[in-house]
Structure formats: structure tokens, C-alpha cells
Amino acid sequence: MTATADLSHHIIQAEGRRRLYSIAIVVITAAVIFAGYGQANSMNSGGFLNGLTKFFDYPSEIVVEAWEARTAFLGLMYKFTPALIETLNIAAVATILGGVMGMIFAFLGSGNLDIWPRAVPIARRTMDILRAFPELIIALFLIFVLGTSPVPAMIAVAFHTTGALGKQFSEVNENIDRKAIEGLEACGANWFQRMKFAVLPQVLPNYLSYFMLRFEINVRASAILGFVGAGGIGAELRRTIGWGQGSGDETAALFVLLILSIFVIDQTSSYLRRRLIQKNSD
Amino acid sequence: MIGVIGRSGAGKSTLLRMINRLTDADGGEIVIDGRDVLQLKGAAKRRWQRDCAMIFQQFNLVPRLDVVTNVMLGRLNGHNTLKSMFNIFGAEEIERALAALERLDIVDQALQRAETLSGGQQQRVAIARALTQAPKMILADEPIASLDPLSAEIVMKSLREIHERDNLTVICNLHTLDTARAYCDRVIGMLHGKMVFDGPPEDLKPAAVREIYGADREIDEATTSTSLPGRSATPPVSTPEPVSVAV
Numbered sequence: 001m002t003a004t005a006d007l008s009h010h011i012i013q014a015e016g017r018r019r020l021y022s023i024a025i026v027v028i029t030a031a032v033i034f035a036g037y038g039q040a041n042s043m044n045s046g047g048f049l050n051g052l053t054k055f056f057d058y059p060s061e062i063v064v065e066a067w068e069a070r071t072a073f074l075g076l077m078y079k080f081t082p083a084l085i086e087t088l089n090i091a092a093v094a095t096i097l098g099g100v101m102g103m104i105f106a107f108l109g110s111g112n113l114d115i116w117p118r119a120v121p122i123a124r125r126t127m128d129i130l131r132a133f134p135e136l137i138i139a140l141f142l143i144f145v146l147g148t149s150p151v152p153a154m155i156a157v158a159f160h161t162t163g164a165l166g167k168q169f170s171e172v173n174e175n176i177d178r179k180a181i182e183g184l185e186a187c188g189a190n191w192f193q194r195m196k197f198a199v200l201p202q203v204l205p206n207y208l209s210y211f212m213l214r215f216e217i218n219v220r221a222s223a224i225l226g227f228v229g230a231g232g233i234g235a236e237l238r239r240t241i242g243w244g245q246g247s248g249d250e251t252a253a254l255f256v257l258l259i260l261s262i263f264v265i266d267q268t269s270s271y272l273r274r275r276l277i278q279k280n281s282d
Numbered sequence: 283m284i285g286v287i288g289r290s291g292a293g294k295s296t297l298l299r300m301i302n303r304l305t306d307a308d309g310g311e312i313v314i315d316g317r318d319v320l321q322l323k324g325a326a327k328r329r330w331q332r333d334c335a336m337i338f339q340q341f342n343l344v345p346r347l348d349v350v351t352n353v354m355l356g357r358l359n360g361h362n363t364l365k366s367m368f369n370i371f372g373a374e375e376i377e378r379a380l381a382a383l384e385r386l387d388i389v390d391q392a393l394q395r396a397e398t399l400s401g402g403q404q405q406r407v408a409i410a411r412a413l414t415q416a417p418k419m420i421l422a423d424e425p426i427a428s429l430d431p432l433s434a435e436i437v438m439k440s441l442r443e444i445h446e447r448d449n450l451t452v453i454c455n456l457h458t459l460d461t462a463r464a465y466c467d468r469v470i471g472m473l474h475g476k477m478v479f480d481g482p483p484e485d486l487k488p489a490a491v492r493e494i495y496g497a498d499r500e501i502d503e504a505t506t507s508t509s510l511p512g513r514s515a516t517p518p519v520s521t522p523e524p525v526s527v528a529v
Contacts, residue, residue: 187415192363
């Protein structure tokens with residue numbers, strides 16, 4: 001009886017400690033945010049609250065101009081479609097390249113797949129390095145070396161994607177059930193066969209959703225890279241936003257295109273995932 | 283057909299896993315057909331693993347693959363890597379897998395995903411996979427420990443039938459004495475990693491049982507029994523027929 005009383009006392013104490021930590025974290029976070037606000041506000045020109053009143057001026061301008069050009073709006077969207085396709089192309093090639101490379105790194109970097117143990121930290125640190133560089137920096141460097149074209153943007157995005165997908169894929173790998181691997185090992189299956197038949201069926205649906213999410217992120221990243229000379233929809237956005245007043249309709253058309261493409265990717269992703277899961281259950 | 287009994291942690295599973303080379307041994311040798319299987323490496327080791335099919339307590343099927351594919355995976359060892367990457371199984375292998383499923387009376391579920399099956403059905407799929415390996419012996423690591431009595435009986439009878447019809451050695455780790463008595467020709471008792479009993483099940487007298495389990499008092503088998511009353515293949519020798527099923 002006293003043993004259970006001790007145990008429940010112990011559990012209540014531990015619970016109280018956890019709650020204390022949570023409160024401390026909330027307080028510290030709030031303090032950091034407030035301190036940071038004061039610091040940032042004193043360094044900015046103009047001040048945060050003054051700027052806030054003007055916050056909606058530019059978007060409302062865009063909306064007004066888009067409304068005035070409403071009859072020509074579809075035409076504008078059609079006009080920018082080639083730019084969108086270029087951006088989607090950059091994103092797609094980069095995601096596929098990065099996905100394949102990421103898969104190789106993911107298998108090397110998973111601790112539960114009978115890999116040579118020393119390869120695991122090496123693969124992980126390599127992925128860390130790949131993720132550490134922002135796409136923009138790599139793209140700027142490559143544009144400097146290779147000139148302005150979609151290729152540097154593609155390499156830059158693929159570089160980052162390898163690290164990001166590699167990490168997510170390896171985390172999926174590490175959550176699998178090892179029993180199936182052991183079952184095949186006991187049949188005398190070699191390493192590739194074990195990975196193909198015991199690991200891939202378990203991880204592919206999750207790979208697919210991370211892959212499609214990354215594609216979506218990469219569409220955005222490729223659009224940004226247009227700002228630094230990689231072409232595509234980003235270059236058009238830079239032009240229209242740079243001109244400011246008068247080209248709000250074009251800016252709006254570009255945004256609508258971007259938003260639509262993200263919608264389509266998201267829907268495709270859930271459709272594919274459903275298909276993949278169902279196919280195996282038939 | 284050999285039954286291995288002993289307390290949890292006595293080394294029964296480790297013994298089977300060392301024979302199949304899933305676990306490495308610290309030392310010693312395991313001589314089978316005149317060669318030490320502990321020395322095997324690479325392709326030869328995998329070849330040996332194919333020859334001694336393993337059946338697990340938790341079945342160890344690939345949950346998201348269908349039953350017939352799971353069974354065909356038993357043939358992987360004959361495949362080269364490139365061929366298996368493209369998922370190629372021949373008509374002969376499909377035939378063989380279906381025949382094995384038919385024999386285990388589970389061919390109706392061939393196209394279902396393995397994870398949708400009950401425990402007893404999954405274990406029969408695992409045995410079918412073992413059969414398609416065309417093994418020289420079968421190792422079963424507590425094959426019925428997570429099954430209900432009826433499924434357990436089907437699984438044990440299948441193993442016994444394979445032993446008799448295909449003339450394969452079956453080594454089976456067991457938790458219950460009456461199962462060992464009912465199905466095995468030879469019983470090995472283990473305690474703390476050592477063999478403390480080796481003989482026919484008839485010699486499994488209460489004194490021997492006490493030694494194997496390291497118990498000071500009598501063990502009431504009726505409370506641990508997983509067999510159905512009156513359905514044992516042969517009646518228990520030295521204890522009264524279990525009268526109740528504790529599940």
C-alpha cells in the first residue's frame with residue numbers, strides 16, 4: 001500500500017515539475033518577444049505602429065486595379081502562363097533530383113536499416129550542410145558563375161531539397177516496424193531486397209506526401225529566385241511590383257496563378273496518396 | 283520435431299536466432315551437416331538462412347504487402363538484386379506460393395493485405411512463406427505465443443504435418459509443456475542458457491519440470507495451458523487432463 005502511495009506521490013511531483021517548466025518556457029518566450037519588439041522598433045525607420053496604418057494601402061491598390069482590369073484579367077493570366085510553366089519546371093526538376101538524392105542520403109542516414117554504422121553520422125552531417133545554405137545564396141553564387149538562366153535556380157533548389165527531403169525521409173525510415181526486415185533477413189534476402197520489400201512498402205506513402213509538400217515549397221522558392229535573375233514567374237513579379245502603381249492588375253494575375261498552382265499541387269498530393277494507400281489494400 | 287522449453291530469458295530465442303544467424307554468437311560453434319554455420323559470411327550465410335526457415339512469434343510479415351507477395355518473398359534468396367528491384371516473380375513462383383497457401387488452407391485470402399489478417403491467419407502465411415523457401419529445417423520461435431487456442435492448434439498441427447510429410451526437422455520454442463508433449467518427439471529444457479533436459483516427452487516428469495523452470499513448488503499446468511480440453515494430439519503423460527482453459 002505504501003509503495004503505491006509513494007508512487008502516486010512521485011508521479012504528482014513529476015507532473016508539478018513538468019507544469020512548472022511549461023510556465024517558465026511561456027514566460028521566457030513572452031519576455032523575449034517583448035524585449036525584441038522594443039529593440040527592433042527603436043532601430044527601424046518609421047516605427048512599427050505608424051507603418052501598420054499604411055499596411056493595407058498597397059494590397060488595396062492592387063485589388064482596385066485588378067477590379068478595373070477585370071475584363072482583361074483572364075488574358076493577363078494567359079499571358080503569364082509560360083512564366084508560370086517555367087517556374088513549375090524549375091521546381092519539378094529540382095524536386096525530383098533532390099528527392100532521388102535525398103532518398104539515397106536518407107537510407108545512408110537511418111540508424112535502423114543495417115547500414116555501416118559510421119556512414120550514418122556522415123550522411124546526416126552532409127544533409128545538415130546541404131540544408132544550411134538558403135536557396136537564394138546558392139542561386140546568387142551560381143548565377144554569378146553560370147549566368148542568368150533557369151539552370152542555376154534548379155541546382156540551387158535541388159541542393160536544398162536533397163538536405164530537407166533526406167532528413168524527412170530518414171525520419172520516416174526510422175519509424176518503421178523492423179519485424180518485416182527481420183522476417184526477410186531470416187529468408188536469406190540481401191540488403192537491397194530487404195529495403196525494397198520490407199522498407200519501401202511501409203515508407204512510400206509518407207515519402208510521397210513529403211515529396212509533394214516539398215514540390216509546393218519549391219514552387220515558391222523558384223518564384224523567389226526569379227527576383228535574382230532565374231526567370232519564370234518571379235522575374236515578372238519583380239517587374240510588376242517594381243513599377244508600382246499602374247501594374248497592380250498584372251501583379252494580381254501573377255498571384256492568382258501562384259495560388260492556383262499551389263491548390264492544384266495540394267489536391268494532386270492527397271489524391272496520389274489515397275491512390276497509393278488503396279492500391280496496396282486491394 | 284524438437285521442442286525447446288524453459289523460462290523467459292533462458293536463451294530459447296537466442297538459440298534459434300543464432301542458428302539462423304540473426305544474432306551473432308560470442309563463441310563456440312553450431313555444426314550442421316558437418317559445417318559450422320557460425321563461420322558463414324555474405325552470400326553463403328544468406329543461402330544458409332534460406333535453408334533454415336524461421337517462424338516468429340510476431341509473424342514478421344510485411345504488413346502493407348498482400349499475402350501472396352509476402353509468401354513469394356520467401357524465394358528472394360534465389361533472385362539477383364536487379365531482378366528483385368523490378369518486382370519480378372515468375373509464374374512458377376506464383377504457383378508455388380499459392381500451393382503453399384492452399385496447403386495451409388488460407389488461399390482465399392491470397393490477395394488481401396497481410397495486416398488485415400488475424401494473428402492465426404498471419405502465422406499460417408508465415409509458415410507458407412517458410413515452405414516456399416524450400417528449407418532443410420524449420421525454426422519456430424514461440425509460434426503460438428500470441429494466438430488463441432484454436433489458432434494455436436491449427437499452427438502446431440501444420441508444423442507437425444510439415445515435419446511428417448516433408449520430413450523436415452522442426453525446432454520449436456514453446457511456452458507450454460502440454461504443447462511440447464503433444465507435438466514433439468524430443469524435448470530440450472534450457473535454464474540460464476544451458477541445456478538441463480534432453481529426452482523424449484515421456485521423461486518430462488514433475489522433477490525434471492521443476493529443474494527446467496527452476497521452481498521450488500509444483501507448477502499447475504492447467505492454468506498455463508493453451509490447448510483445448512480433450513483435443514490434444516496425445517494426452518499429457520504425467521499430469522491430469524487440463525479441465526479448464528485459462529485465456
